[in-house]
Amino acid sequence: MKPQYQPLFPDDLSDEAAVALSAFLYDLAVACESRYLVQLRRYRRGQLNPYDPERPWLRPPPKPR
Incomplete structure (x- = not known):
């Protein structure tokens, strides 16, 4: 679900308000x-x-818990 x-972005914003909103x-x-x-990189x-489906025996080690 998107x-x-x-409701957050009305059509009747002025050019100045649109620029300020975008910058913010x-x-x-x-x-x-x-x-x-x-956290984002992790x-x-x-x-x-x-x-690698060509070499499935080369699986990475399991992640530590």
Whole structure:
């Protein structure tokens, strides 16, 4: 289920307000990535599938718990 953003982003914003909103959201995303960079990288690394179907005997070691 995708979130519905229509109520958050009205069509009648002025150009200046649209630029300010965009700058704020960009700065927020940068701050979030800076703050949680280690967690984001760890999660994304865990999403990689290192399994090679051509050589299935070379499976990676199990993850430590």
